[in-house]
Amino acid sequence: MKLTDHRTLGRSGLIVSPLALGTMTFGAAGWGATDEVSRQILGAYLDAGGNVIDTADVYSGGRSEELVGQFIAEHGVRDRVVLSTKFGFSAQRGNPHAGGNGRKHIHAALEGSLKRLQTEYVDLYWLHVYDMVTPVEEVLQTLGDLVRSGRIRYFGLSDMPAWYATKMAALAQADRVPGPVAVQLEYSLVARQLEAEHRPSARDGGQGLMPWSPLAGGFLTGKYSRDDLTRPQGRLSGSNPFQGPFTKFTERNWQILDTLRTVAVEVGHSPARVALAWTLAQPGVSSTLVGARTLPQLQDSLAALDVHLTPSQLETLDRVSSPGPDFFSAGLRQAVFGGVSVEGWTDA
Template sequence: MSLTDFRTLGRSGLVVSPLSLGTMTFGTPRWGSADDVSEQLFNEYVDAGGNFIDTADVYAKGRSEELVGEYTARRNLRDQLVLATKSGFNTQPGNPHAGGSGRKHIHRALESSLQRLKTDYVDFYWLHVWDTVTPAAEVLQTMGDLVRTGKIRYFGLSDVPAWWATQLAMLAQAHGVPGPTALQLEYSLVSRTIEYELLPAARALGLGVCPWSPLAAGFLAGKYQRQATGASGEGRLSGPNPFGDSKFTDANWRVLDVLRE
């Protein structure tokens, strides 16, 4: 599969590469990539024909967005690339408006992301996580307003319940307003729970699906070895990290054993 095997995302006219470049590790000190390595990864992806760059306001506390903006501007690629970013997680502890799914936060977060990305619009804007309290109608109206003002071209939902995504999509259809284009969900050989409800919902609603962590945070890359007391290997799953050791289960090791065969 080539990065220039372009396809449209969901039922939209947005043309993207089949694989996007995730930049969560750009600018991350511990298990991420130094600035020069991040730029090399960016350049290799673009030079291979890729056009879909994915970042978020919380990645490396905003540094990932800054680097993506710098690399894009340096090569004058803004019109060629589909830049996607996200908001939802709190970026300023103690300030309730620095996170969540409400209108106030989404506007605040987007303005900050635009500054870091050095652009006046983003092609795709993800609700990174639903706060479980903001009504679907408010999120839909907020995102629709941003589409109409030109600050975003399309929007989607990340890691949300199937029923809530369906409610939001159906509201958009009923009122004839811009609705979500895609879902971004964890999906890999060791994380397949989305097959029960979310994938059927996406298919029924015509939503694209962008999997995140297809290698299960590196677990499926084969860099870790099973040990009697856990696992060994260098990577984001070793030592203190946001993901814990949840990937090191007997069931997952059996999947990896089959892949190694």
């Protein structure tokens, strides 16, 4: 596979590369990339033929968007990239209007993003997180109006319950208005929760999956070891968003990593590349987000496109990382249809 093996994002006309560049590290103090390295990372991704650049208003307090806007202008590639950003998290403590998914904040957030990104429109605008209060109808109307006004071209949903995406897609279809074209969720060998509800919902609603943290924040690169979690310099060795109940350092995950390492040796690639290749091979995935703190990390991730995993290697990885038995199993289907095997539309 190549970065220029373009595909549409879900059931839409938006054309994307199989790997999207995540820029959460741009401008981030501590675990992020310096401005110069960020420039090199974005340049290398474009040179390799990539076309999706993902940021958010909240990344590094807006600095990530500023850098992305600056680099896109320097390269003169605004027309050929899919510029993707997000709204929803608060930028100002104590002011409820500075966050959430209500119409007032969406409009204000978009104005801020357009300014920082030095552009007049966003190609792909994401609801960053379900805010638990705003009605689906209000969000759908607001985003649809923005599509009609030309300020955004498409929109997607991130970090939300599956029912929310299903309802929004159904309303959009019934009302014949623009609906979400993609969903962005955590997805990796150690985080497969989306397979139960979100993937069938996305398939039914025509949304492409865009996995985030496919390397589990660096865990699946294999650089951490059970004996010493602090040794490598990395996001997970210090204070990080994956602590407490979200820690990646669990016995189950170490076992998954052991198997990943074995498969990596078999195919002669790094564990990071194999972990990404597994994500790329999953049904419903349109484009996988890659994040990097250094240029060699990005180059390693891009080389995941060269990895070919056999059905048996994919099955080995699937088995060790299985999220557990699903009630809606092949066995249940056989029971329902009297022992006859029936393939449904949502299986593809």
